[in-house]
Amino acid sequence: xxxxxxxxxxxxxxxxxxxxxxxxxxxxxxxxxxxxxxxxxxxxxxxxxxxxxxxxxxxxxxxxxxxxxxxxxxxxxxxxxxxxxxxxxxxxxxxxxxxxxxxxxxxxxxxxxxxxxxxxxxxxxxxxxxxxxxxxxxxxx
Amino acid sequence: xxxxxxxxxxxxxxxxxxxxxxxxxxxxxxxxxxxxxxxxxxxxxxxxxxxxxxxxxxxxxxxxxxxxxxxxxxxxxxxxxxxxxxxxxxxxxxxxxxxxxxxxxxxxxxxxxxxxxxx
Numbered sequence: 001x002x003x004x005x006x007x008x009x010x011x012x013x014x015x016x017x018x019x020x021x022x023x024x025x026x027x028x029x030x031x032x033x034x035x036x037x038x039x040x041x042x043x044x045x046x047x048x049x050x051x052x053x054x055x056x057x058x059x060x061x062x063x064x065x066x067x068x069x070x071x072x073x074x075x076x077x078x079x080x081x082x083x084x085x086x087x088x089x090x091x092x093x094x095x096x097x098x099x100x101x102x103x104x105x106x107x108x109x110x111x112x113x114x115x116x117x118x119x120x121x122x123x124x125x126x127x128x129x130x131x132x133x134x135x136x137x138x139x140x141x
Numbered sequence: 142x143x144x145x146x147x148x149x150x151x152x153x154x155x156x157x158x159x160x161x162x163x164x165x166x167x168x169x170x171x172x173x174x175x176x177x178x179x180x181x182x183x184x185x186x187x188x189x190x191x192x193x194x195x196x197x198x199x200x201x202x203x204x205x206x207x208x209x210x211x212x213x214x215x216x217x218x219x220x221x222x223x224x225x226x227x228x229x230x231x232x233x234x235x236x237x238x239x240x241x242x243x244x245x246x247x248x249x250x251x252x253x254x255x256x257x258x259x260x
Contacts, residue, residue: 020229021229024227034227037220037224037227040216040217040220040221040224041217041221043158043162043166043213043216043217043220044213044214044217044218044221044243046166046169046170046174046213047209047210047213047214047217047244047247048214048247049173049174050169050173050206050209050210050213050251051210051214051247051250051251053173054197054206054210054250054251054254054255055250055251055254057190057193057194057197057254057258058253058254058255058257058258061190064190064193065190068178068188071173071174071177071178072178072179076174076178077174077175077178077179079174080170080173080174080175080178081175083170083174084167084170084171084174084175087162087166087167087170088167090159090162090163090166091163091166091167094159094160094162094163095163101156121163124164125163125164125167128164128165128168129164129165129167129168130168132165132168132169132172133168133171133172133182136168136172136176136183136187137182137183140183140184140187
């Protein structure tokens with residue numbers, strides 16, 4: 001039905017606007033995209049946790065012990081389990097997009113393949129993670 | 142003279158922070174947030190005050206903490222800022238100030254604290 005003009009002026013039906021709420025739930029590709037994007041929040045939250053830690057450390061032993069106690073609370077443990085998942089997903093997505101974000105590397109006249117860059121990235125990340133953990137364990141004795 | 146874009150600075154912080162968090166984030170979350178508080182794999186006094194104070198007073202330790210906090214924060218702020226549109230928030234000056242501002246505040250607090258801890 002066509003909107004009709006009347007004496008007061010032109011009356012129109014409100015224009016149709018495609019609803020955008022939850023747009024990313026409609027396609028698995030977009031779900032993966034949003035999961036990738038939300039890992040940035042994990043990195044942000046962890047930076048905030050560390051910032052508080054350093055601040056409390058600078059305020060003396062009592063303040064630092066308070067922060068350590070807070071890190072032991074069930075809420076903190078659950079948060080860090082989520083942050084751990086976020087970090088692992090971040091490693092995955094960071095090296096997944098790496099072939100697209102870095103300048104092409106030519107070795108022997110051929111461009112290094114995307115999968116090779118991704119595998120190298122993952123390998124380096126796993127090695128560094130294990131090294132840091134070993135360093136932490138080794139520094140105790 | 143044409144005004145130079147400030148994008149390269151934010152992109153640099155994003156890239157450096159992304160790589161650093163991809164390499165070190167997992168291990169750090171395990172050490173500070175799970176292994177030490179729970180005493181799994183590490184003793185619960187792994188991050189006891191004298192040890193952490195010595196770590197933060199050490200030149201390398203201090204630098205590491207500063208770089209981790211700063212780059213993690215700027216990397217995350219950059220990505221969150223650019224994702225706002227996807228959740229229906231149209232990014233403007235306010236959003237930009239809040240995102241990068243949060244990273245700036247974390248940088249200042251970390252620098253202030255680490256300098257206060259001394260060498």
